[in-house]
């Protein structure tokens with residue numbers, strides 16, 4: 057079958073859409089193959105909230121300026137230097153022209169005064185969040201003549217020497233194939249494939265919750281890696297945060313986050329504390345607790361606070377478990393009662409002068425003389441009613457991905473694959489070796505989506 | 518009010534409060550974010566602030582088939598509808614009319630019948646023009662109570678609303694703020710000025726905003742026209758009919774045209790929109806009411822055009838009959854939403870000023 061399409065794009069999230077619009081604007085006939093049904097289109101991108109953007113002067117909703125070097129330094133801090141500087145700087149530098157481009161393609165941003173104030177300089181917030189961005193892009197793409205096939209699950213890309221010869225996919229229960237002249241992979245990571253996570257992480261991964269889409273199962277990624285396409289990143293690495301233990305297995309998204317840890321003590325199922333709850337402020341603290349909880353028995357943790365802390369953090373999606381005594385709380389949460397009471401007693405006894413308590417900054421209000429200290433916000437848990445949340449590990453994304461060059465092109469051992477490009481989460485490991493910088497996922501997807509779209513269109517024409 | 522509707526709105530409001538992605542769309546979200554636990558009164562106020570623009574629905578990553586099953590426009594529409602029914606006085610009438618287009622149609626027909634009867638029984642007393650069909654004093658005797666009763670009824674309802682939502686003494690600046698929002702339909706602008714998501718899924722469009730503006734300003738012009746007529750009649754002793762270059766006509770004709778266009782647009786938008794994002798039980802009542810407004814405006818215009826023909830008495834009966842039902846139904850139909858909306862906007866100004 058000779059395909060009527062110049063370019064086939066695998067995936068239907070931010071990176072795919074940016075590639076599709078760019079290629080269509082250059083005259084290419086483009087088809088998007090999205091495995092999800094329409095209601096779930098947009099992958100993890102529909103759960104996002106903002107976009108990190110360099111700018112030399114106030115830009116759209118962004119105030120002041122945010123230079124390339126400052127942005128790059130921020131990236132170095134979270135990745136501990138594990139980044140490809142050329143690609144990272146390319147992403148950062150190009151982000152500045154992306155924001156107006158996004159607006160031209162239908163994205164609307166929140167005015168700068170709303171949202172999280174401390175991010176008003178670095179991150180532009182989407183009005184309505186990522187799903188409204190995805191909706192706007194689908195509208196624009198369709199206007200540009202891009203075809204979209206939902207529930208089209210790509211299973212195999214046939215690599216023939218240095219080019220992709222064929223795409224196999226299933227649609228409406230039938231096996232189908234396409235032979236476009238160019239292919240862009242934008243199908244995300246593999247975090248929704250628990251088997252794969254378990255192979256990489258060990259059995260603990262069975263208890264992980266997946267914060268985003270159930271459709272990013274790494275099918276195409278695995279298929280390409282099997283055929284010798286080069287990869288970057290570490291299969292054992294994933295970005296994980298501690299989220300509400302009652303969250304759904306998939307797709308809980310942003311609302312399942314819990315911001316109460318710094319005002320709490322966190323215990324495991326034996327009612328033992330296991331880490332300094334006051335170590336750092338958001339967002340660092342947010343990211344470390346995913347791993348901490350993953351290393352506890354059954355991969356669960358329990359946050360205990362008392363009534364004086366209840367209003368100090370963002371509202372949570374599920375109401376906390378509430379009890380008038382610690383014994384009752386332990387009972388309701390399935391924790392050993394005597395042990396929890398003892399842990400709290402020991403902790404309370406170690407709290408000192410709390411007059412310097414300050415909820416929004418590192419206040420140095422710490423415990424003295426206990427084995428696992430709490431170095432900030434350490435106040436006794438003593439004012440009933442008491443409240444509790446359970447914690448589980450919530451995976452955001454995986455790091456293993458396709459290695460790309462500055463043109464977003466993929467390579468096999470012998471050199472570039474002539475008609476294969478990758479964009480978004482599926483190649484983000486090329487830039488983000490570890491850690492995560494809020495809003496950078498959308499930056500990578502937008503920048504490399506546009507590059508991939510441009511290159512593929514040039515190739516096809 | 519119905520506990521299950523409130524409970525469902527509460528569940529959804531709590532999810533939104535943890536999410537906050539929609540904060541820029543309308544006034545509902547900033548008001549919502551100020552609470553942590555939602556009382557029935559909070560929910561009533563949020564529900565009456567919501568303009569059913571549906572922006573938050575199409576932006577939401579938690580709509581069905583997601584297990585969170587969010588549909589905030591619907592949840593708020595149902596609480597809103599229920600609140601009007603429970604605040605309305607006398608209440609049993611409200612339930613009938615709010616929900617049923619059929620009841621509105623029946624009331625309108627009853628309005629015609631009464632007017633025809635009045636023509637027969639009361640007659641002209643020797644007046645000219647319209648007054649040849651029904652004398653001016655008879656018209657006043659019928660329409661004055663029909664006008665005053667709804668005002669009294671709405672006053673009672675709004676007082677109940679104000680008490681329920683903890684309203685405080687109103688200041689002029691709050692009134693200015695609230696009328697400003699209403700005048701521009703700020704809450705139907707999507708926060709970014711592109712409009713709302715009413716008739717074609719997630720596409721932003723100004724259609725509903727413009728249609729609503731046309732009806733609102735058209736209605737206000739017609740109202741001003743009637744007031745001008747009343748003043749001319751009583752103060753300047755110039756009775757109807759008025760010529761084209763007179764205040765009642767200069768206000769009334771564009772007003773009538775705007776209302777006709779606006780109601781037709783609103784009805785067609787309603788037909789295109791997804792019914793499951795509003796209060797499905799209220800759909801018929803809302804549609805019935807839009808059609809009644811259309812009839813009021815159209816018959817008024819026709820009366821002007823055909824006022825010197827043999828069709829006049831029949832048209833007059835239809836016009837006055839629909840106006841009569843419109844007035845009498847005002848407290849119990851979608852028309853009441855305008856009053857509640859203003860109250861909610863004033864209340865929201867109070868919230869903003871107390872921070």
Ligand SMILES: Cc1cc2nc3c(=O)[nH]c(=O)nc-3n(C[C@H](O)[C@H](O)[C@H](O)COP(=O)(O)OP(=O)(O)OC[C@H]3O[C@@H](n4cnc5c(N)ncnc54)[C@H](O)[C@@H]3O)c2cc1C
Pocket residue numbers: 066067068069070071072089090091092097098099100101102103104105106107108208209210211242243244245267268269271272273274275276309310451452453479480481482494495496497498499501
């Ligand atoms: C809860 C949450 C919040 C986040 N918030 C932010 C934020 O605020 N800012 C930010 O920058 N980043 C954020 N991220 C990270 C961000 O979501 C990703 O970096 C970004 O969405 C990746 O975009 P993408 O287009 O590469 O992948 P996705 O948006 O995940 O798209 C991948 C697409 O591929 C499809 N697909 C998968 N396999 C196949 C197949 N075999 N065949 C066909 N289609 C397939 C999927 O259905 C999906 O549509 C967040 C992530 C999560 C989970």
Ligand code: SF4
Pocket residue numbers: 184185532533534536537538539540573574576577578579587589
């Ligand atoms: S409607 Fe959905 S996206 Fe909007 S604030 Fe509520 S939960 Fe978030």
Ligand code: SF4
Pocket residue numbers: 539542543544545546566567568569570571572573574589590593704
């Ligand atoms: S439907 Fe529109 S007006 Fe109502 S809450 Fe949602 S965004 Fe606000």
